Amino acid sequence: MNLILLGPPGAGKGTQAQEIAKKRGLVQLSTGEMLRSAAKAGTKDGLEAEALMAKGELVPDDVVVKIISERIEQPDCAGGFILDGFPRTLMQAAALDRMLAEKGNKLDAVIELKADFNRLVERIVGRYACAKCGQGYHDRFKRPKVRGVCDVCGSTEFSRRSDDNAETVTTRMMAYYRDTSPLIGYYFCKQTLRSVDGMASIGEVATSIDNVIAGLSR
Ligand code: AP5
Ligand code: MG
Ligand code: ZN
Numbered sequence: 001m002n003l004i005l006l007g008p009p010g011a012g013k014g015t016q017a018q019e020i021a022k023k024r025g026l027v028q029l030s031t032g033e034m035l036r037s038a039a040k041a042g043t044k045d046g047l048e049a050e051a052l053m054a055k056g057e058l059v060p061d062d063v064v065v066k067i068i069s070e071r072i073e074q075p076d077c078a079g080g081f082i083l084d085g086f087p088r089t090l091m092q093a094a095a096l097d098r099m100l101a102e103k104g105n106k107l108d109a110v111i112e113l114k115a116d117f118n119r120l121v122e123r124i125v126g127r128y129a130c131a132k133c134g135q136g137y138h139d140r141f142k143r144p145k146v147r148g149v150c151d152v153c154g155s156t157e158f159s160r161r162s163d164d165n166a167e168t169v170t171t172r173m174m175a176y177y178r179d180t181s182p183l184i185g186y187y188f189c190k191q192t193l194r195s196v197d198g199m200a201s202i203g204e205v206a207t208s209i210d211n212v213i214a215g216l217s218r
Contacts, residue, residue, distance in 0.1 A: 001213070002105065002108055004086075004087070004107060004109075004187075005083065005113065006113070006180070006184065008173060008176040009124055009172040011113040011114075012113050012115075013085060014033075014084055014085075014136055016202075016205060016206060017084035020082055029068065029071060029082065031067060031084075032053075033134070045067075048063070055171060056163055056169065058175050058179060061089055061092055068086055090182055093183055093186055108216055109192055109212060109213070110192045110193050111195075111196060111212055112194070113205065115198040115199060116199050122140075125164060127164055129159060129160075130150040135152045137158070141201075141202065196208035
């Protein structure tokens, strides 16, 4: 099964993708995470991307398309994947269509997390993640079971994203509405779009997504 999670910054793409991937044995493909790793590794593309990400602007299409096309070729993706943060422009969506068609593969659903702009800033500025395994948390909405200890790996080190500040968030939101929201119409026309309420609790959103996935196999 190949899925896309679509939604603005803070809508819950990463949170839900992490869970679905675990539960269904799919590979989570987050272009944001891949770009942050490339920046950390100091590659040329990574460093260029880092400057744009810090401002909240999109990284050029050719850079992300190259990253995703190489990653999708890896054998672990043959069993299905869930795209989190890609595609983000119509050009990226067209490139994905070509990549899948070349492999005789297809998308099963594009799940839109419908979100309320005014509540996303709180989600984003309260977000942090385990520095060792990447498990995501939130100051209010998703705390570790034992304070200061990662539920998954037991690490006590956490980190926050440098683009998770109120100023950059506004630019990221603008980029979403300008460049990414047209994809809602694109996938609606292709009849792959399914929408769920992204402002419900994490568990309720997960249940809505499960229901969408259950409906696909019928
Ligand atoms: P990326 O890393 O993809 O960031 P984003 O799209 O801004 O999305 P976020 O990761 O901020 O939000 P999310 O939807 O994953 O929310 P999360 O689940 O963490 O991209 C970063 C940058 O990389 C971009 O700005 C761009 O520069 C570049 N980039 C990446 N891909 C690109 C592409 N394809 N093309 C060009 N450039 C690209 O949830 C947020 C917080 O809320 C968490 O703390 C979570 O615990 C909490 N939360 C989640 N769900 C709920 C809920 N239902 N109720 C309460 N709290 C919740
Ligand atoms: Mg994310
Ligand atoms: Zn951890």
